[in-house]
Amino acid sequence: xxxxxPEEVEMVRRMVRDFVKDRLQPLADQVxxxxxxxxxxxxxxKELGFFGLPFPEEYGGVGVGELGYVVALExxxxxxxxxxxxxxxxxxxxxxxIYLGGTEEQKRKYLPELCSGEKIAAFALTEPNAxxxxxxxxxxxxxxxxxxxxxxxxxxxTNGDIADVVIVYAVTDKSLGARGGVxxxxxxxxxxxxxxxxxxxxxxxxxxxxxxLIFEDCEVPAENVLGEVGMGFLIxxxxxxxxxxxxxxxxxxGAQWLLEQCIEWANQRVQFGKPIAHQQAIQWMLAxxxxxxxxxxxxxxxxxxxxxxxxxxxxxxxxxxxFASEMANRVADMAVQIxxxxxxxxxxxxxxxxxxxxxLRIYEGTSEIQRLVIARDLxxxxx
Amino acid sequence: MEIVVCVKQxxxxxxxIKIDPAGKxxxxxxxxxxxxxxxxxxxxxxxxxxxKHGGKVTVxxxxxxxxxxxxxxxxxxxxxxxxxxxASQEDAVDSIGAAEVMARALKEIPFDIIxxxxxxxxxxxxxFAPALAEFLGLPHxxxxxxxxxxxxxxxxxxxxxxxxxxxxxxxxxPAVIAAQKGLNEPRYPALRGIMQxxxxxxxxxxxxxxxxxxxxxxxxxxxxxxxxxxPREGGEKYEGEPEETVAxxxxxxxxxxxx
Ligand SMILES: Cc1cc2nc3c(=O)[nH]c(=O)nc-3n(C[C@H](O)[C@H](O)[C@H](O)COP(=O)(O)OP(=O)(O)OC[C@H]3O[C@@H](n4cnc5c(N)ncnc54)[C@H](O)[C@@H]3O)c2cc1C
Numbered sequence: 001x002x003x004x005x006p007e008e009v010e011m012v013r014r015m016v017r018d019f020v021k022d023r024l025q026p027l028a029d030q031v032x033x034x035x036x037x038x039x040x041x042x043x044x045x046k047e048l049g050f051f052g053l054p055f056p057e058e059y060g061g062v063g064v065g066e067l068g069y070v071v072a073l074e075x076x077x078x079x080x081x082x083x084x085x086x087x088x089x090x091x092x093x094x095x096x097x098i099y100l101g102g103t104e105e106q107k108r109k110y111l112p113e114l115c116s117g118e119k120i121a122a123f124a125l126t127e128p129n130a131x132x133x134x135x136x137x138x139x140x141x142x143x144x145x146x147x148x149x150x151x152x153x154x155x156x157x158t159n160g161d162i163a164d165v166v167i168v169y170a171v172t173d174k175s176l177g178a179r180g181g182v183x184x185x186x187x188x189x190x191x192x193x194x195x196x197x198x199x200x201x202x203x204x205x206x207x208x209x210x211x212x213l214i215f216e217d218c219e220v221p222a223e224n225v226l227g228e229v230g231m232g233f234l235i236x237x238x239x240x241x242x243x244x245x246x247x248x249x250x251x252x253x254g255a256q257w258l259l260e261q262c263i264e265w266a267n268q269r270v271q272f273g274k275p276i277a278h279q280q281a282i283q284w285m286l287a288x289x290x291x292x293x294x295x296x297x298x299x300x301x302x303x304x305x306x307x308x309x310x311x312x313x314x315x316x317x318x319x320x321x322x323f324a325s326e327m328a329n330r331v332a333d334m335a336v337q338i339x340x341x342x343x344x345x346x347x348x349x350x351x352x353x354x355x356x357x358x359x360l361r362i363y364e365g366t367s368e369i370q371r372l373v374i375a376r377d378l379x380x381x382x383x
Numbered sequence: 384m385e386i387v388v389c390v391k392q393x394x395x396x397x398x399x400i401k402i403d404p405a406g407k408x409x410x411x412x413x414x415x416x417x418x419x420x421x422x423x424x425x426x427x428x429x430x431x432x433x434x435k436h437g438g439k440v441t442v443x444x445x446x447x448x449x450x451x452x453x454x455x456x457x458x459x460x461x462x463x464x465x466x467x468x469x470a471s472q473e474d475a476v477d478s479i480g481a482a483e484v485m486a487r488a489l490k491e492i493p494f495d496i497i498x499x500x501x502x503x504x505x506x507x508x509x510x511f512a513p514a515l516a517e518f519l520g521l522p523h524x525x526x527x528x529x530x531x532x533x534x535x536x537x538x539x540x541x542x543x544x545x546x547x548x549x550x551x552x553x554x555x556x557p558a559v560i561a562a563q564k565g566l567n568e569p570r571y572p573a574l575r576g577i578m579q580x581x582x583x584x585x586x587x588x589x590x591x592x593x594x595x596x597x598x599x600x601x602x603x604x605x606x607x608x609x610x611x612x613x614p615r616e617g618g619e620k621y622e623g624e625p626e627e628t629v630a631x632x633x634x635x636x637x638x639x640x641x642x
Binding site: 007011016047048049053072 | 417452455456459571572573574575576577578580581
């Protein structure tokens with residue numbers, strides 16, 4: 001067993017780390033206040049290749065696999081969550097849906113522009129009546145000549161406001177249910193009948209937006225059926241498997257960064273005549289944080305590695321998503337505790353991190369849904 | 384234009400340096416290495432020259448196995464070729480030796496201009512560029528903050544920083560140019576370029592190939608001992624009413640000739 005990261009992945013880590021330190025961290029307050037990633041930074045990130053990390057070079061990707069992608073999201077942990085969130089939705093689940101489920105023609109058509117970031121993608125599954133129970137979606141798609149007509153609403157769609165390409169999951173045959181009855185569509189901005197509704201006010205993740213997407217007799221050419229009719233649910237589940245590993249990478253990175261801030265603060269903050277780092281109570285929190293981060297990191301790398309070997313990872317993906325997101329929440333909680341009152345103040349980034357971390361246990365499948373996936377797999381396999 | 388950039392891999396500037404028990408070097412374990420920050424200005428300038436005048440950028444380093452990472456970073460930034468001279472240099476502080484090796488290697492390849500950083504941030508010698516120029520019998524300009532090259536005329540207009548002023552120099556080419564901060568803003572190595580950088584064949588030569596003996600960069604100096612800087616002394620604290628403490632502070636600053 002060799003735990004050293006491949007050379008190219010190590011390079012990814014260093015590059016992203018330096019970029020975060022030099023370019024993104026100085027903008028942290030601005031992104032939070034303006035609720036926007038500055039255009040020039042976004043452009044720079046596109047040019048550097050931030051948007052196509054895991055995909056093969058033949059489709060315009062960077063070609064560093066899931067492991068390289070995970071390590072990049074981890075290294076982004078020191079920046080506002082907005083960046084990882086944008087990339088996670090764009091790369092991890094939306095573009096991933098095309099990569100995993102698309103025909104060769106669709107991949108050739110869409111992946112290069114998505115990998116370069118020229119176009120931004122969104123993944124639209126959730127609806128008012130279908131969250132955890134994704135099979136309950138009600139958006140319909142009816143074939144009419146060489147087109148499909150889509151009707152329905154998607155909510156809380158990350159990148160919904162800026163997406164040029166949206167992967168929309170809709171019911172094509174209610175009688176078949178999720179397996180066979182749901183189809184994925186590649187919907188482009190500008191297709192007639194597609195519009196963006198309200199942009200949500202959220203607890204955190206400022207700089208990344210979720211929006212409602214409205215389909216009113218939206219016309220989608222039949223060739224934009226992603227893969228095959230009826231394969232939608234399977235594609236969504238496969239994409240989410242992969243997305244969850246990336247999400248765990250981001251959770252590890254965010255937690256690691258918090259740990260480093262806590263160490264610095266604990267050494268600096270003097271109470272009772274000495275730095276609080278001299279108090280065993282603080283030391284134990286730091287030790288717990290580091291231990292949990294280490295565990296989450298290793299299991300996330302392992303899941304990414306396994307995926308890169310072409311193996312099935314549903315169970316591991318659910319496990320790393322569950323553990324890393326809950327770990328990150330425990331770490332964020334301890335980070336506020338170690339900082340005391342200042343950690344509760346809006347002026348301090350710990351307060352921001354605490355809010356931003358909370359979402360990790362909800363999207364791309366809640367913690368409860370991850371446990372359900374793991375348990376189902378356990379009971380089926382008997383081990 | 385054939386542009387050559389000499390780079391050195393150094394410990395990350397954020398590394399907390401520890402002196403090894405023998406007291407002659409630093410603890411290498413756990414250190415993360417990066418491209419010497421001043422060399423990044425040199426690489427960037429080389430890429431700018433190439434973009435302007437066409438040609439090829441070759442990066443070259445003399446160092447142990449791990450130094451190849453510095454070359455790959457330069458390739459990912461946009462350099463075309465890389466050459467690795469295999470040599471251990473642990474704790475060697477002899478820039479002359481490094482320059483001698485590099486000069487021998489450069490005899491084998493064409494160049495119109497050689498760029499490097501004004502100093503390496505590990506040993507801070509700032510002797511490499513002048514030494515290399517001497518070995519090659521070329522002019523050199525150090526602490527460079529501005530560079531305009533006229534390939535037709537075989538000349539370069541160079542701006543260098545000196546105490547309290549700027550010096551404007553015309554030099555014939557080829558010449559050795561040592562970059563100072565302010566020369567440019569180095570680009571990030573693109574994630575996009577990583578796989579190409581990884582696939583690039585990097586020829587390796589040994590010191591023996593260059594007609595030198597041993598496996599370590601030739602040194603004319605020896606480190607006798609290395610010790611950490613003395614711990615910072617605690618500052619002085621003025622307590623009392625502002626009228627009085629400010630007056631004392633101003634006096635103290637005047638005494639130190641700071642105001
Ligand atoms: C910021 C943000 C961004 C998002 N981005 C996207 C996006 O890009 N694309 C997209 O399609 N969706 C997106 N979503 C939606 C997200 O995926 C859903 O919110 C999530 O799947 C949970 O669904 P829900 O909110 O409807 O909660 P519900 O499903 O209503 O769940 C409520 C609670 O009940 C629990 N629960 C539900 N069913 C069970 C069960 N069977 N057993 C045990 N407990 C259960 C849940 O775990 C949860 O605790 C986003 C949401 C947010 C907040």
